[in-house]
Amino acid sequence: MYVYVNGEILPKEQATVSVFDHGFMYGLGLFETFRMYNGKPFLLAEHLDRLSHSAEEVGISYSFSLHEVQKVLDELMMANGLRDAYVRWNVSAGAGGLGLQSGVYTTPTLIVYMKPLPTMPSSKRAHILSLRRNTPEGEKRWKSHHFMNNALAKQELFHDPQAEGIFLTKDGYLAEGIVSNLFWVKEGTVYTPSLSTGILNGVTRKFVIRLLEEQGTPVVEGLFTRTELNAADEVFVTNSIQEVVPITAVHHTMYQMSTVSDGLRQAYRKAVHEL
The missing domain is CATH 3.20.10.10 (D-amino Acid Aminotransferase, subunit A, domain 2)
Known part of the structure; x- marks a missing residue:
């Protein structure tokens, strides 16, 4: 599996985040899970809209255009050899000090996971x-x-x-x-x-x-x-x-x-x- 981390596509063994990332330390992170159908993400705008509003409410400065998102997805699909896929688009607060902060997190960590679809249950x-x-x-x-x-x-x-x-x-x-x-x-x-x-x-x-x-x-x-x-x-x-x-x-x-x-x-x- 290849993973996107802050602009790089890395083998999963090399994909890491800071031990001071407040998404890890305090749970200040958000994600969207969606499905790729033949290379196309379904209801992507709706997922990104929810993520954007959630990030604003939590205090994470985050913005990504649909074009930029599709570019990342295309690169990940190529790296993983997939067209139909399970995607988790994850934004955490990013590295901070030891202790909670009251300001806006301006350098979030972006991680995108992609894997083959699991077997789908009929019921x-x-x-x-x-x-x-x-x-x-x-x-x-x-x-x-x-x-x-x-x-x-x-x-x-x-x-x-x-x-x-x-x-x-x-x-x-x-x-x-x-x-x-x-x-x-x-x-x-x-x-x-x-x-x-x-x-x-x-x-x-x-x-x-x-x-x-x-x-x-x-x-x-x-x-x-x-x-x-x-x-x-x-x-x-x-x-x-x-x-x-x-x-x-x-x-x-x-x-x-x-x-x-x-x-x-x-x-x-x-x-x-x-x-």
């Missing part, structure tokens, strides 16, 4: 996690280096590593998956937890909601409990790498794989083809 099982979703570090959740809550949740699934874990909030409301956003269908209406639960406003989440609205499917965002999920006709999760994944069961509750998730997958693939 998944899910489990309600006993570990509750932590609250966002700020007013809203960023896609940041603060991943301890997710890592501990993944350990909870050691008995079923291919399953997705579903977080509840501290108040018992449905939140999101460990690496996904959650949706379910009841009598033709699609439901998904509100951003007020503290979930990540996923780029794919927003895109899927837009696809549903274009199809004329009602979408309701709100505060929901396991009772609503148990009564659902079908359940699915979304993320930028796996797209739309039907959930066949949550614990012992089984769900059908019906027309809504199938239609979404077809619409998603059509959008990718148009790219």
